[in-house]
Amino acid sequence: MKGLSPLDPSSYSRPELAIVTELKIALTVDFTKKIFRGSVDVYVKKIDSNIKEVILDSKGLKIESIEEIELHENLKYDIAKPVDEFGSKLTIELPPKNNDTYIISIHYETNPEASGLQWLEPEQTAGKKFPYVFSQFQAVHARSVIPCQDTPYVKTPYTALITAPKELTVVMSSPRNDKKEVSEGVAFYFVQKVPIPSYLIAVAIGALESREIGPRSHVWAEKEVVEMAAHEFADTEKQLKAAEDICGPYVWGIYDLLVLPPSFPFGGMENPCLTFVTPTLLAGDRSLATVVAHEIAHSWTGNLVTNRNFEHFWLNEGFTVFIERKIVGRLTNSQEQDFAAYSGTTELSETIDQLGHDNPMTCLVVDLDNIHPDDSFSKVPYEKGHTFLRYIEVVVGGPDVFEPFLRKYFDTYKYKSIDTDEFKSFFENYFADNPCIKNIDWNTWLYKPGMPPVVPKYDDTLMEVCLTYKNRWVDWDDEKEPPPFTKTDVQKLSTSQEIQLLQEILDQPPQSISKLKKIEKIFNFDSINNSEIKFRWLRIGLKAHWEERVDPTLEWVKEVGRMKFVRPLYRDLYGWEEARQRAIDNYLKHRHTMMHVGAYTVAKDLHISK
Ligand SMILES: CC/C=C\C/C=C\C[C@@H](O)/C=C/C=C/C=C\[C@@H](O)CCCC(=O)O
Ligand SMILES: [Zn+2]
Numbered sequence: 209m210k211g212l213s214p215l216d217p218s219s220y221s222r223p224e225l226a227i228v229t230e231l232k233i234a235l236t237v238d239f240t241k242k243i244f245r246g247s248v249d250v251y252v253k254k255i256d257s258n259i260k261e262v263i264l265d266s267k268g269l270k271i272e273s274i275e276e277i278e279l280h281e282n283l284k285y286d287i288a289k290p291v292d293e294f295g296s297k298l299t300i301e302l303p304p305k306n307n308d309t310y311i312i313s314i315h316y317e318t319n320p321e322a323s324g325l326q327w328l329e330p331e332q333t334a335g336k337k338f339p340y341v342f343s344q345f346q347a348v349h350a351r352s353v354i355p356c357q358d359t360p361y362v363k364t365p366y367t368a369l370i371t372a373p374k375e376l377t378v379v380m381s382s383p384r385n386d387k388k389e390v391s392e393g394v395a396f397y398f399v400q401k402v403p404i405p406s407y408l409i410a411v412a413i414g415a416l417e418s419r420e421i422g423p424r425s426h427v428w429a430e431k432e433v434v435e436m437a438a439h440e441f442a443d444t445e446k447q448l449k450a451a452e453d454i455c456g457p458y459v460w461g462i463y464d465l466l467v468l469p470p471s472f473p474f475g476g477m478e479n480p481c482l483t484f485v486t487p488t489l490l491a492g493d494r495s496l497a498t499v500v501a502h503e504i505a506h507s508w509t510g511n512l513v514t515n516r517n518f519e520h521f522w523l524n525e526g527f528t529v530f531i532e533r534k535i536v537g538r539l540t541n542s543q544e545q546d547f548a549a550y551s552g553t554t555e556l557s558e559t560i561d562q563l564g565h566d567n568p569m570t571c572l573v574v575d576l577d578n579i580h581p582d583d584s585f586s587k588v589p590y591e592k593g594h595t596f597l598r599y600i601e602v603v604v605g606g607p608d609v610f611e612p613f614l615r616k617y618f619d620t621y622k623y624k625s626i627d628t629d630e631f632k633s634f635f636e637n638y639f640a641d642n643p644c645i646k647n648i649d650w651n652t653w654l655y656k657p658g659m660p661p662v663v664p665k666y667d668d669t670l671m672e673v674c675l676t677y678k679n680r681w682v683d684w685d686d687e688k689e690p691p692p693f694t695k696t697d698v699q700k701l702s703t704s705q706e707i708q709l710l711q712e713i714l715d716q717p718p719q720s721i722s723k724l725k726k727i728e729k730i731f732n733f734d735s736i737n738n739s740e741i742k743f744r745w746l747r748i749g750l751k752a753h754w755e756e757r758v759d760p761t762l763e764w765v766k767e768v769g770r771m772k773f774v775r776p777l778y779r780d781l782y783g784w785e786e787a788r789q790r791a792i793d794n795y796l797k798h799r800h801t802m803m804h805v806g807a808y809t810v811a812k813d814l815h816i817s818k
Contacts, residue, residue, distance in 0.1 A: 211577045212294060216517035218348050218581055219265055219359035220288075220297035226254050226262040228357045229309075233368040236392055237378075237413055239339040242320035242327045247313055248354055249277065251364075254308035261302055262312070265351035265358035267295025268319035274300055277311040293323070293580045293808070295351045314355050323804035324349030326471060332801060333414065333469055334432035338375055340414035342468055342484070344477060344803060347518050347581035350406035360514045361625050363403035371395045372413050379428055381410040381479035383461050402459060402480065403623050405514055410479035412466055421465075424448070424458075429467035433487060437467045440490050440497060443539070447501045450538040454531060455508040456615045459622070463504065471769035473806040475499045478506030478528075486770045488739035495703035496740060498536060498548070505531035513621040518581040520627045522572045526593010531614075533594070534607075544704075546667035549598065551708050553663055556591035558715070563588075565658040572596060572654045573628050582805050583812070595660045596653050600635070602664055603644050613638050628654060674705050678712035686723045695730055703738065710744035718752045734760065743773045750780040750787070758787050762794045769806045779813045792816065 211217020215224060228250055235246035252262045266287060274283045281303060288297040302310055318325070328340040343353060351358040370378045373393045382400035389395075400409075418426040419438040422445030427437045444463065452458055464482045467490070476499045477484040483503040489496040509527035529552065537545030560570050568575060569584050572592050576584060601610040617634060632650060639645045652661045680692035698706060710733075713719065728734065733745040746764065749757030761781065765774045781791035792814055799807045811817075 210575075212291075212297075213263075213359075215361050216359040217576045217578075218294065218518055219357065219361075220263055220294075221265055221357035221359055221362070222263045223255070223357050223359065223362045225256045225259045226252055226302065228262075228264075228362055228364055229253050230364050231354065231356060231366040231409075233354060233366060233370075233409075235368070236371040237341060237373075239327070239341070239373070242341075243318050243322075244353065245317040247315045248356070250312045250314060250356065252302070252310040252312055254302065254310075257308055259302065261299050262310070263357075264298040264300065264355045265295055265348070266298040266355045267349075267352040268322060269298075269352070269355055270317045270319065271298075271355070272315040272317075274312060274314050276303065276305075277313050279303065279305065283312065293582070294348070298355055316355065318353050321804075322349075322352040323808075324352040326803040328414075328469055328471065332471065334430040335415050338415040340412075340469060342412040342414075342472065343410050344473060344484070344805065345409060346407040346477060347521075347585075348407070349805070350409055354406070354409065356406045358406045359517060360405035360407060361516050363405050363514065363623065363625060365403050366398075366400050366409060368398045368411075369395055370398070370411060370413070375415060376413050377416040377428075378411065378413045379416060379464075379466055379482055380412075381408055381482050383481055384426075384464075400480065404480055404511065405625065408478070408480055408511060410477070410482065410484060412468065412484070416466075418464075421445075422448070422463075424462050425464055426462075427465045427467065428482075429487075430469075433467055433490070436490050436492070437465070437487075440492070440494055441465055441500055443494060443497060444500060444504075446539060447497075447504050447535055450535045451501075451504045451507065451531065453538065454534050454611060454614070455505075456618055458507055459512065460507055463507070465500065470767050471801060471803060471806075473769050473771050473803045475770060475772060476503040478503045478510055480507070480511050486768075488768060488770050488773070491703070491738040491740075493703060493738075495738065498532065501535040501539075502528055502532040505529075505535060508618045512623065513618055514625040516625045516627040517576070518584075519574050519576050521574075521581075522589035522593035522596075523626065523628065523631060525589045526572070526591075526597055529590045529594040530597040534611075543667050543669050547670035547704065547708075549594065549664075550666045550668060550671045551704070551711070552591045552594060553666075554708075554711065554715075555587055556595070557659060559587040559591070560659055567657055570657040582809060585809075592660055595663060598664050599653075599660070599662050600645075600648060603648060604639055604642055605644075670702075670705060671708070673701065674708045674712055677701070677709050678716075681709075681713055682716060684723065686720070686726055691726055691730060698731065703741075707738075707740045707744065710741060710748065714744050714748050714751065719748060721752050721754045724749060724752055724754060739768070739770075739773065743777070746777060747780055750777070750784060753784055753786070755786075758790060762790065766794065766798045766801075769802050771806055771809060774806060775810060775813055778810050782814050 212220045230251035232249035235244040284301045286299045290296045324345045333340045378396035380398040382398040385397045387396045416428050417431045417434045418428045425444045429437045472486045505528045510524035515523045533545050684692040746761050781787040
């Protein structure tokens with residue numbers, strides 16, 4: 209057996225023997241104790257009728273009792289010793305019964321340290337008055353909140369009854385539903401009928417308001433943020449329509465967005481019906497809304513057709529980036545689509561340089577035996593996956609041929625979880641009459657580390673402009689010449705080009721501080737309200753060992769939890785000896801305000817053991 213179980217190295221569960229078919233969740237939130245308490249009814253079906261137990265995943269849960277509802281019988285269970293970050297195997301007996309289905313009611317409470325939740329004190333919220341809690345279950349943190357088969361191999365519908373204090377609103381990854389007043393506050397009821405993997409169950413509770421932003425979309429946020437959010441994401445319906453044009457019908461009914469507090473660890477999370485996003489997307493000019501296109505694309509790639517386990521994560525993320533860029537192409541033009549692809553290749557190359565060209569984690573399909581998914585997360589499945597799909601699209605004859613294939617693929621595998629071999633077989637059958645597919649070197653693409661064997665030719669019109677500006681910067685002798693570009697020159701660039709220009713400067717050897725001071729005077733990058741610009745500008749300063757950049761960096765990483773920003777900034781500080789201790793002190797002082805996955809990964813970046 210590989211990893212924890214044969215079908216999924218990251219889950220103890222054995223769905224090939226007894227599988228969970230539905231979850232009925234009933235929990236009450238307790239902000240004082242930072243726990244959820246209540247029950248989950250786990251519907252189980254024996255696959256092998258000789259089996260006498262069902263195995264679930266759990267992490268830090270305090271189980272009070274387990275009973276079989278139809279038999280009215282308390283069940284014996286065993287919680288094994290936890291293994292690293294994977295939590296504990298929960299084995300529950302299945303007593304003899306006249307059929308092969310069971311309803312197992314588990315009464316329990318979560319641990320205040322549950323890795324899938326972040327609890328915020330009122331002062332950590334925009335409104336400063338009420339507490340807030342939100343979840344992030346991908347990849348394997350659902351088990352810290354709900355005892356379940358925490359593997360994407362298993363997809364189930366769910367219902368949830370969540371009770372919260374009456375001032376607060378509960379939202380979940382499901383259509384909006386009823387609420388009613390109860391003695392402890394307000395009970396919100398949710399029904400997600402489409403079968404989903406456990407990592408897509410999501411909940412947030414806070415002082416939330418919503419604004420309508422489209423015929424099937426609302427944006428949710430605290431009231432201090434909600435108007436700005438509604439402005440930023442006003443193009444959501446256009447993005448949804450473009451996605452449907454590419455992928456086929458949208459099966460989830462509504463598409464809402466929730467803007468979380470700044471400590472949310474990711475740019476976006478594709479929770480069905482309710483994408484979670486970081487407030488660092490609120491640039492004011494809609495320039496970072498491509499993250500929403502990405503999350504919308506997940507409505508097909510990942511949420512409808514799902515990776516069987518996280519070794520095949522590229523099937524979720526590579527496809528999603530590929531569709532995201534097609535959405536961008538549909539809404540702008542092919543130059544923009546290719547500019548994003550070209551920038552992505554640059555990012556991939558930087559990631560692979562950093563991880564090492566022989567690093568097994570740079571393969572498209574990875575081996576997660578004894579490796580926690582959070583430790584293997586990188587841009588590789590996103591960008592190498594995108595590059596592969598773009599490459600095979602060209603091989604088979606371009607988008608006119610490939611897009612009908614994609615729709616067929618989504619339709620064939622909707623509501624299912626698959627692995628890379630199934631995708632490969634489906635592709636080879638579909639294109640059996642196309643002689644060009646013989647040229648695809650699947651083995652190298654999927655199983656060899658390092659950069660992709662082929663990088664398709666992208667339209668470089670928009671990138672060339674950035675490279676011209678970059679060369680002017682590199683050639684600039686600031687002792688003798690005025691700055692190489694004026695404010696008006698930079699205004700001619702799109703925000704994505706400005707970001708790319710800063711990325712190009714960051715990729716150069718360290719810059720002179722005198723150059724940076726001069727350019728800062730003109731552009732005032734510090735006060736620009738665009739997180740992608742701020743991030744790169746801080747990094748350029750740190751790389752130059754510009755002492756005045758350390759404090760603003762420490763301030764920012766204290767507030768913003770998005771790992772895309774926080775991890776490289778902490779790594780930069782760690783790599784600069786004079787700043788190292790301040791970075792460590794800053795982290796130790798503020799790690800309790802970070803979500804588990806952020807605190808866990810930054811600790812590794814700073815070489816801090818528990
Ligand atoms: C080869 C990788 C194998 C497994 C990794 C699977 C999950 C990793 C886990 O850490 C969770 C990831 C969740 C990601 C959610 C959203 C991202 O797409 C956000 C991307 C970064 C950003 O924009 O902030
Ligand atoms: Zn994604």
